[in-house]
Amino acid sequence: MPKQILMSREVLLTGAIALLLAIIATRFPAFITPSNLANVFNDTAPLILLAIGQMIVILTRCIDLSVAANLALTGMVVSMINVAMPGLPVPIIILVAVGFGALLGMVNGILVWKLEIPPIVVTLGTMTIFRGTIFLLSEGKWINAHEFSDPFKAFPRAELLGLPLMSWIAIAAVIFFSIVMSRTTLGRAFYAAGGNPHAATYAGIDVGRTQFWAFTISGALAGLTGYLWVSRFAVAFVDLAGGFELSVVAACVIGGVAIMGGIGTVVGAMLGALFLGIISNALPVVNISPFWQLAISGGAIIIAVALNAQANREKGRIILKRAEHAT
Amino acid sequence: MLMKAEKKSEPASAENDMPVLTLNGVTKTFPGVTALSEVSLELFPGKVTALVGENGAGKSTVVKILTGIYQPNGGQIEIDGSPIRFPTAQDAGDAGVTAIHQETVLFDELSVAENVFLGHAPRGRFGLIDTSVMMDRAREILEGIGANIEPRTKLKDLGIANKHLVAIARALSIDARVVIMDEPTAALSQKEIEELYELVEELKTQGKAILFISHKFDEIFRIADSYTVFRDGALVGNGAIADVTEAELVKMMVGREVSQIFPNREHNTGDEILVVEGYEHPTEFADISFTLRRGEILGFYGLVGAGRSEFMQSLFGITRPSAGEVTIDGEREIIRSPADAVGKGIVYVPEDRGRQGAIAALPIFQNVTLPSLGRTSKNGFLKLAEEFKLAREYTERLDLRAASLDTDVGNLSGGNQQKVVIAKWLATQPKVIILDEPTKGIDIGSKAAVHEFMAELAAEGLAVIMVSSEIPEVLGMSDRVIVMREGRIAAELSGDDMAPETLVRHAAGI
Numbered sequence: 004m005p006k007q008i009l010m011s012r013e014v015l016l017t018g019a020i021a022l023l024l025a026i027i028a029t030r031f032p033a034f035i036t037p038s039n040l041a042n043v044f045n046d047t048a049p050l051i052l053l054a055i056g057q058m059i060v061i062l063t064r065c066i067d068l069s070v071a072a073n074l075a076l077t078g079m080v081v082s083m084i085n086v087a088m089p090g091l092p093v094p095i096i097i098l099v100a101v102g103f104g105a106l107l108g109m110v111n112g113i114l115v116w117k118l119e120i121p122p123i124v125v126t127l128g129t130m131t132i133f134r135g136t137i138f139l140l141s142e143g144k145w146i147n148a149h150e151f152s153d154p155f156k157a158f159p160r161a162e163l164l165g166l167p168l169m170s171w172i173a174i175a176a177v178i179f180f181s182i183v184m185s186r187t188t189l190g191r192a193f194y195a196a197g198g199n200p201h202a203a204t205y206a207g208i209d210v211g212r213t214q215f216w217a218f219t220i221s222g223a224l225a226g227l228t229g230y231l232w233v234s235r236f237a238v239a240f241v242d243l244a245g246g247f248e249l250s251v252v253a254a255c256v257i258g259g260v261a262i263m264g265g266i267g268t269v270v271g272a273m274l275g276a277l278f279l280g281i282i283s284n285a286l287p288v289v290n291i292s293p294f295w296q297l298a299i300s301g302g303a304i305i306i307a308v309a310l311n312a313q314a315n316r317e318k319g320r321i322i323l324k325r326a327e328h329a330t
Numbered sequence: 331m332l333m334k335a336e337k338k339s340e341p342a343s344a345e346n347d348m349p350v351l352t353l354n355g356v357t358k359t360f361p362g363v364t365a366l367s368e369v370s371l372e373l374f375p376g377k378v379t380a381l382v383g384e385n386g387a388g389k390s391t392v393v394k395i396l397t398g399i400y401q402p403n404g405g406q407i408e409i410d411g412s413p414i415r416f417p418t419a420q421d422a423g424d425a426g427v428t429a430i431h432q433e434t435v436l437f438d439e440l441s442v443a444e445n446v447f448l449g450h451a452p453r454g455r456f457g458l459i460d461t462s463v464m465m466d467r468a469r470e471i472l473e474g475i476g477a478n479i480e481p482r483t484k485l486k487d488l489g490i491a492n493k494h495l496v497a498i499a500r501a502l503s504i505d506a507r508v509v510i511m512d513e514p515t516a517a518l519s520q521k522e523i524e525e526l527y528e529l530v531e532e533l534k535t536q537g538k539a540i541l542f543i544s545h546k547f548d549e550i551f552r553i554a555d556s557y558t559v560f561r562d563g564a565l566v567g568n569g570a571i572a573d574v575t576e577a578e579l580v581k582m583m584v585g586r587e588v589s590q591i592f593p594n595r596e597h598n599t600g601d602e603i604l605v606v607e608g609y610e611h612p613t614e615f616a617d618i619s620f621t622l623r624r625g626e627i628l629g630f631y632g633l634v635g636a637g638r639s640e641f642m643q644s645l646f647g648i649t650r651p652s653a654g655e656v657t658i659d660g661e662r663e664i665i666r667s668p669a670d671a672v673g674k675g676i677v678y679v680p681e682d683r684g685r686q687g688a689i690a691a692l693p694i695f696q697n698v699t700l701p702s703l704g705r706t707s708k709n710g711f712l713k714l715a716e717e718f719k720l721a722r723e724y725t726e727r728l729d730l731r732a733a734s735l736d737t738d739v740g741n742l743s744g745g746n747q748q749k750v751v752i753a754k755w756l757a758t759q760p761k762v763i764i765l766d767e768p769t770k771g772i773d774i775g776s777k778a779a780v781h782e783f784m785a786e787l788a789a790e791g792l793a794v795i796m797v798s799s800e801i802p803e804v805l806g807m808s809d810r811v812i813v814m815r816e817g818r819i820a821a822e823l824s825g826d827d828m829a830p831e832t833l834v835r836h837a838a839g840i
Contacts, residue, residue, distance in 0.1 A: 187710050188703045195700055198689040204648065205680055205687075206701040206754070207669030265691045 012259040012310070016274045023281055030289040041166060047280030048173035049074075051273050052228045053247070054254040055180050056108075056221030058272035061255055063197045063214045064264035065122035069111060070225045071247035072133035075239075077104045077229030079137045082146045082239035089152040096155065097230060104226015105219050107133065112215035112222075119211075130248070137241045148237035159235045169231055173273075176224070181269045193217060197264030253300065254279050257307040278303060348411065350375050350539045351396075351427065351508045356405035358391050358563075365391040368405060369565045371558055373508055373539035378530060380554035380571065381543045384583055384801060388563040389543050393510055396541075397429045398422035420449075426507035430497045430514055436485055443468035443481035446500045471499045475529055491522035498529060509533060510541045515549060527553055545633050547576050547840050559583055576840065577831070584801050584830035592806030593785040599809060600624030603793045604676075604762050606645065609654030614640035615817035618654070622762065622793045627784060629808030630797040632837050637817035638797045639681060642764050646678040647671040659761060672701050675761035679751060681770060681797070687751040690740030694732060695721035697739050698754045724753040728783075752783075763787065764795040769803060781807060801830050813837050 028035045053070050060067045081100050084091060107129070114125040148156070159169040184190035195203040196213040203210055233239040258275025260267030279300060286296040349372040358366040366388045373379055383389050394400040396407070398416035406413045409425055416422040436445045443461075444451075446468045454460030468481035477495040479488065485496065494514060501509050511530075515523045530553050533540060544550055550557065551571060558568040559582040567582045602621050609618040615637040622628050630638045644651045647665040656663050658674055665671045671678070680687060688697050698721040699706050706716045721735050730749045732742060739750055755763060765784070769777040784807060788794050798804050804811055810824040813836040821836040 186712050186714075188707050188712060189710060191696065191700070191703060191712065194692055194696075195689055198691040201680075202687055202689050203700070205646075205668055205678060207667070207672045208700070209667065209669070261691075265689070 013268065013271050013274060016258065016271070016278065020274065020278055020281065023278070023285075027281075027285045027289060031285070034285055034288060041170070043280055043284045044173075044277070045167050045170045046284060047276055048169045049228045049232055049244075050247075050250060050254055050276040050280055051173045052176055052224050052231075053221075053251040054258065054272040054276040055176055055269055056224035057251045058255050058258070058260050058267050058269065059180075059184070059193055060122075060214075060217045060221045061197075061252075061260050061262060062193045062264055062267050063210075063217045064200065065115060065214050065217060066126065066252065067108075067111060067218060067221045068123065068126040068248050068252075069107070069130040069133060070221060070251055071244040072130040072137075073104055073107045073222055073225035074229040074232060074247070075241070075243040075245075076107065076133040076137050076140075077226040078233035078243055079141055079146070079239045079241075081230045082151065082233050083140065085152055085155045086146060086150050089155075093154050093158045097227065100226045100230035101223050102226070104229060105223035108219045108222015108225070109215070112218035115218065116211035116215040122214075134241060137243075141239075141241065143241060146233075146239040151234070151237055156234050156237050159231050169235060172227070172231065177269055177273050180220075184269055189213075189216060194265060197266075199265070250279060253304050257303055259307070259310075262308070275307075347374075349373055349408075350410060352408040352411070353392070353395075354406050354408060356392075356395060356402045356407070358388075358395060358400055358402050364563055366395075366402070366563045369560065369563070371541075371565075371568075373541055374556075375507070375537045375539050376534050377555040378534060378540040378542050378553050380550040380557045381541055381560065382550065382557055382579055382583060383560035384799070387560040387583070389560060390512070391563070392560075393429055393512055393541075393543070396422065396427055396508070396510060423449075423504055423506075426505065427510070428501040428504060428506040428508070429510040429512060430494065430501060431512050436493060436496060436500075438484070438486035440485060441481065442472070442479055442483050442485060442488070442496050442499075445485050445496055446471065446481070446503050448500075450504060467503070468499065471502050472496075475499060475502065475532060476525075491525070494522075494526065495529075498533075506538065508539045508541065510543070512543045513545065514542075515544065515546065523549070545838055547579065547838060550579075551576070580831050580834050584834060592802075593782050595627075595785050595788065595807075595809075598789075599626040600791060603659055605657040607655045607657075609641065609644065609651050609656075611640065611644055611649065611817075612652050614644075614649075615814075617818055620812055620819070620822065622795065624761075624791045624793055625788050626809045627788050627794045627796055627807050629804040629811040630795060630814060631799070631801070631804045631811055631833050632814035632820075634799060636814040636837065638814050639766055640817075641814075642678060642766060642795070642797060645671075646676060646764065672758050672760075673704075675759075676764070677701070677755040677758055677760040677762070678764040679755055679766060679768065681766040688739045688747050688754075691738065693736045693738055694725065694730075694742075694750055695735040697750050698724060698735075698757055701754060702757050720757055721753070724757045725749070727756070728753050748780075756787075760792065762793045762795065764797070766797045767799065768796060769798075769800070777803075801833055804833065805830065815839055 024035050033039060053074070057067055057070060077100050080103055081096050084099065085096065111122070111125055111129055114120050115122050159167060161168050163171055184193065192203070192208050192213045195206065195208055196210040200210045232244060254276040255267065255272050256262060256275070257278050258267070258271035258273070260272060282296060282299055282303070286299065351373045353369060353371040355368040355370060356366055357364070357368050369388065369392070371379070371392065381389050381392065391400060395402050398419040398421050401417070407416065408414065414425055416425065437448070440448070443464050447464050451459045452463040452467065454463065465481045472479050472481065472495070475495060475498060477492065477499065479492055479495065485493065488496065514526060527549070530540060530542070542550070542554055554571045556568065556570050557574060557579065559566045559579065561583060600623055603624050604622040607619045610616045618641055620628070632638050640649070643649055645656070645665070647667045647670050656665060658676070663674055665674065665676070689700070695717055699717045702720060703712070706713055706720055718735060725735065728749045730746055730753065732746065739747055742750065768784070769780050781803070784794055784796065796804070796807060805828055808828070810822065811828055811833065812819055813821045813823065813833055815837055820839070823832060
C-alpha cells in the first residue's frame, strides 16, 4: 500500500511538473524544446545530487543544514589543490572531493551518533564552521577562472551522447542510490531507523550508526557537487552556494520525503529538485518577477507538506486506535 | 464475591453521610475491551478511600474518568448528589477534582509557584499574571502543608518527594474537594512516606475526600478509612477498612477460577538453555540469577516498576549490565547489542508493540525479515526472493491474512500487526523468546490464541520467558514463576507454591 501511495505521489509530482511545463509553454514555447530541457536538467544536477543525500538524512529523522557549506569548503579545497598542482588528474580530484566531503559528513554523523546532539544543532554549527574554514583557507580571496587548469574546468561540460557529464553524474547517482535504498541492507536500515527507531533497535539495527552513514553519504555527495560546482562556474569563494541548503530541503519536501522520517524515495527527491529547477529557470524567461518566483516555490513547499501531513495523519489514526486499545 | 457490599454506607459517620463524589454504575469500553463494567464508588469528605486491585483491574481508568481524560460509555458521575459531566480535564478541575499522579505531571522548567498556579494564576492589571501575589500565595499554601520550598525554585531542582508536595499544593490551590492519589508513595523513601501520611491526615481534617490508590497493604491499613476492590473492571467488594483483613483483600483482588481458559500443557522440559548469574544494573535491578530449560515457560511476575522489563532489556543487550554472566546452550556469552542477542538466539518481543514493534511505513515482508537480514542478504545486497520466502513461511505459520506481503503494516488491524511482530521474531529461529506482557490490552479471544501459540512454541522446544502482570495468565501458562520486587528476585515458585495469594504477597513484600 505505501508503495502505491508513494508511486501515486511520484506520479502526481510528475503530473505537476508536466502541467508546469505546459503553462510555461503557452507563454514561451521554446522552453520545452529538448535541448532547453536538457539545459534545465543540467542546471538542476547539483540540486538533485544534494537532494539525494538530504533525502537519506531526513529519512533517518535527521536534517543536514551543512550541505551547502560542505559543498563550498570542498570546492575551495579542490580549487586550491588544482591551483597548487595543476597537473593532478581530474579523477583524483573527484576522489579527493568525494572523500573530503564524506569526512565532513562524518563529523556531523559522529556528533549526532556518539554525543547525541540534535542534528539541527550539529549541522547549524558545522555549517558555520565550514564557512569559517573557507575564509581561513582562502583569506577571503576568490579563486577565478584563469587560475584553474583547463581539464579541471572542462570535465563537467564534456559531452557524452549529447549530454554533459554533469547530467550523467546526476543520472548515475539517481540510479545508484535507488539501488542502494531498495536492494541493500543499509538502505533498508535507513527506512527502518527513521520509520520506527525503537522497533529498529529491537530488530538489531544500530540507529545512531545508521544516521552516521546517512550523514556520510550526504557529505560525500556534497563534496562531489562541490567540485562540479566550482569547475562548472570556474570560481570558488566563501559564500559559494550560500543558502542553497534550504533549496535542498525544499526539494526533498516537495519530493514527498516525510520530514518526520521513514518515508521517501530517491526518484521523489529528484522530481522535487526538478520542480524547483524548472521554476527557477522558467519564471525569469516568462517575465515573472523574482517575488512571484519565490512565492511559487514557497507555495509548492507548503502544498507538499500539507499533502504529506495528510498522508501521515491517516497513519496516526491507526496508531491512536491501538494506543487506546492498549489502555 | 460482593460479600462486603451491604456495608458500603458504613464509613459515612453522622455528620458527613453525604458523599461528595459518587460514581454510579459507570461503564467504559474500548473497541474489544471492557475496561470498567458498571462500577460504583463513593467518596466522603474527610475520609480516605483506598482503591485496590490487580494491574488491569480498571483503577487507572477510573482516575482518567474522574479527571476528564476519558468519557464513560454508561452510568453517571455525581457531585453532591447532582449529575455532572467532565468533558475536559479543565471541567474536572473546576468541579474540584484533582489527581496527584504516580509520576508527577508537572513542568520541570517552570518555577514552583508557576506550577502551582498554572492555568489559574492570579491576575493583576491588564490581565497580566501578578507574580508577587502568586509567589506569596504559593508560599502560604506550601507552608500550610509543612513544605519548606521556595516558590521561585525551578521544579527540576526539587527531589521527587518535594515534587509531590508541589502537586499537592497545586491541588489545594484550586480548592479541590476530591484529591486522587495514584500510588503516591511508589517512588518515595520511608521518611518521605511518613511525611506524606501526615499530609494526608492534614487534608482529611480540611474535609477533603481522598481516593488513595496503592498496592501496599501496610499503608492501606494505616491511612484508609474504607476500601473498594476492583477486579477485571468490576466492583467486587467495598466497606470499612476496620472490617476487613489483609487476607480477605488479597482474596477479593485475585479470587477467580484460573484454569479454565488456558491450554493444557505437558510440562516436558529439556536441557538447560539459558543460565543467568548475578545480573546487576546500577539503578534498575540487582542480583538476578535463574536458569531456563528448553520447552519451559518461565513467568516473571511483579508490580509495575519492579524492574522486570529493565532486566529483560539488559538481557537483550539494549542496556549493559554492570555485572553478571549469561550462559546460552553451555557457552558463556557477552551480549553487547540487540543484534548480538538475536545472533545468539535470544529475541525480545517488547511490551509497547505500537512504539517498539512494527514499522508502520514498511511492508509486511520487510518487517518480518528486518532482524534476519543477515540470512536474506549477501555482501550487503538483499535477496528479495529469499525475503519473500522467509516472510511467507512465517506469516502462513501464524495464519496472517493479508492481501499481499507488500501491504504496509500500518494498514493492518492491531491483531495482524501483532502477528507480524511475532513472525518477525520467530523468523530469526531463536532459542529463547522473551514475551513482555504478550496479551496486554487485547481482547479475550486474541488472548486465548496467543496463549495457545505460546504453548505450541514451548512444545516445539523453544524456551519462553513471559513477563506478565496478570496473575491468571502467569499461573495458567508458566511452569515456574519468578516474582520480582524492587529490582530483585523476591521468590521463585513452582508446583503447588504457585498460588495467587503467594504471588501477591511476594510482589508487595508482605
